[in-house]
Amino acid sequence: MATLTVALVVGAVLFGIGLYGALSQTNLVMIMMGVELMLGAAMVNLVAFWRFLHPEVYAGQMFVLIVMTVMALEMTVGFGIATGRFRAKGSVEMEEAQDLKG
Amino acid sequence: MGAFGLAAAWFGVVVFRTSSMVRSALALLFSMAAIGGMFLAMEAEFLGVLQLMMMATEMAIMAIFMVMYMMDPGGLSGMDMTHQKRASLAAGALGALGALAVAVLADWGPIEARVPAATAQVRELGIEIMERSMLIFETAGVTILTAMIAATAIAIQSRRR
Structure with a gap:
């Protein structure tokens, strides 16, 4: 039981750090780093569930592949938005992005 | 696995504590590499190697973008790039505590000792x-x-x- 708990505790701590980063940072790239950490935490949990609870069911590993895809997609679209924003306003600071509302 | 977990969490904290963006990207790279190490320790070899390879590339690209788009990538002027710090800290702590409570208190059932090669x-x-x-x-x-x-x-x- 201890090893599963260790993995889940690491996942929980990483999720907390990522959530703090995503909410507290004003820069788009740093916000994306917070989201990456949260997705990393999800992957740790998924691998731990596969390894310690159901190693014969490979849907767990498949789920990790999908989360990795989501990480790559988040970076692609995030940097696309960052590039567009930087060209338009010369900054990727989200405090200055109030004009995106509505 | 515990050592890799500690490293992942420590470098995760460093990501948001350092003012240099390059150090921040490198810290995230090390955190993701430590997560890859955890996968290897949990005998998920394919996912571990995939994580290490993918994150090395991803974080290298991220570091380039950070230097391109940040106003102070070296962190030399000591700019504060955070807002709503207390609320974020509270939300992060609450999220982590909630997940910790589930991790520790839930009955996860029997643990499998062996995995396929x-x-x-x-x-x-x-x-x-x-x-x-x-x-x-x-x-x-x-x-x-x-x-x-x-x-x-x-x-x-x-x-x-």
Whole structure:
């Protein structure tokens, strides 16, 4: 039981750090780093569930592949938005992005 | 596994504590590498190697973008790039505590002591991808293509104007 708990505790701590980063940072790239950490935490949990609870069911590993895809997609679209924003306003600071509302 | 977990959490904290963006990107790279190490320690060899390879590339690209777009990538002027610190800290702590409570208090059932060998794992994962989860896998591929087109369209929009 201890090893599963260790993995889940690491996942929980990483999720907390990522959530703090995503909410507290004003820069788009740093916000994306917070989201990456949260997705990393999800992957740790998924691998731990596969390894310690159901190693014969490979849907767990498949789920990790999908989360990795989501990480790559988040970076692609995030940097696309960052590039567009930087060209338009010369900054990727989200405090200055109030004009995106509505 | 515990050592890799500690390293992942420590470098995760360093990401938001350092004022240099390059150090921040490197810290995230080390955190993700430590997560890859955890996968290897949990005998998920394929995913561990994939995580290490993918994150090394991803974080290298991220570091380039950070230096390009940040006002102070070296962190020399000591700019504060945070807001709503207390609320964020509270939300992060609450999220972590909630997940910790579930991790510690839930009854997860019996623990499996053994896993299939690495070669058998890769074979079974391949069969999973090509049979039961094929639609999901194909959907992921199409979504990547869509995201690439969308990101390119967003990035070149201002030039057309």
